[in-house]
Amino acid sequence: MTDLQLRTVALTHEENTEVDDLLRTLADVPVDSTVALLHRTRLAAQELPLRIRTELTGMRLYDSPRALVVTGFGIDDDRIGPTPVTRPAPAPERTRNQELLLLLHAALLGEAFGWATQQNGRLVHDVLPIPGEETEQMGSSSKAELLWHTEDAFHPLRCDYVGLLCLRNHQRAVTTLGWPDLSRLTPEDRATLLEPRYLIRPDTSHTPEQNAADAQSAERFAAIAEMDDTPEHVAVLFGDPEDPYLRIDPAYMSPAPGDAAARRAYDTITTLIEDALQYVALEAGSLLLVDNYQAVHGRKPFVAAYDGRDRWLKRVNITRDLRRSRSARQSATSLLV
C-alpha cells in the first residue's frame, strides 16, 4: 500500500541538460536580494522539465505522492568544494547552483521560507555532520540516529514540504521515510489522536547556541524558549478525520501526563509508522521532496570522517501560503518566520 506514495523519477540525460541550461540563465541573479532571487526562480521554474512539473503539480494538487525522489541532477564535485565542518558553509558561491535548484523546485510547490532561529536565518540550509554534535537530535548528528519526525512539528507555521538535495553521500547514510496505515487504528485510538492531548517542544536546532549572535532575533529566540517552558497541547492527527494529516516527533513530544488513553494511542501509531518505515540512500544529485503533513523523515546513523568528503545535503522549507505567516514575518517581503 505504501509504495505508490513514494515515487522516484530518474532524469534522462536530455532533461538534465535542460536543467543545466536553465541554471545558466540564472547566473546573473543578484545574490544579495532574496526578493529578486525568488522572483526569478519562480518564473524560471516554469521551464523545468515537463516530467518534474507534472510530478510536483500532482503532489501539490492531490496530496500524492507523499514523497518524491528525483535522481540524476549533475553535481560538479570539484566545484562544490570540500564538505564544510561548520555552518554556514564558508564559500556559498560554490554551491549557488544547488541552492538555486532547490529554490526552483520549491517554487513549484509553494514558497521557500526560513526561520530566524535556525541556521542563522538562511533560506537554504546545510545538512552536514559537525564535530561534537555526533549524538545530538539534529541534522548535524551522525553516530546517533536522527529519529523520524515531522519537520519543526512544534511550530504552527511549520513547512508544508521539506526539500533535501544531496550533494555528497559516499557513506550512503540512509534517510528514513514513513507514514502510518491508519486503517489499522481502532476508532477509539483515532479519535484520541485527533484531540489536543500531546505536548510538543521545540528541537535544539532553534537555540541561540546553534546560531550566530544576532540581536535582531532575540525576541524570536525568546518565543521559542517560551514554547519550551510552556509546551502547547496539540493533536497528532488533524484535518479530515477520515483522512487526516500527521504531526508527530517522538523525541520532542509526549502524551499529556497521566492520560493513559493518549499514551496507548500514541504507542500504537508510533509502531504503525515504524513497521512501515522506508529507507532511501540519497546519492549526489538526488532531490527528495517530502510532504511534511503526510510523511515523517529521519536519518540512520553513519560514521563521519570530517575529511571534506562527508555527506552533505542542502535543505529548504516550503509553505503553500506565505500569508499564514505574515504576522510572524517582519514585512510582506521578508521570508523569515
Ligand SMILES: NC(=[NH2+])NCCC[C@H](N)C(=O)O
Ligand atoms: N527529532 C527531531 N525533531 N530532531 C530535530 C530534527 C533536525 C532539525 N530539523 C535540524 O535542523 O537539525
Ligand SMILES: O=C(O)CCC(=O)C(=O)O
Ligand atoms: O539527513 C537527512 O537525511 C535528514 C535530515 C533531517 O531530517 C533534518 O535535518 O531535519
Ligand SMILES: [Fe+2]
Ligand atoms: Fe528533518
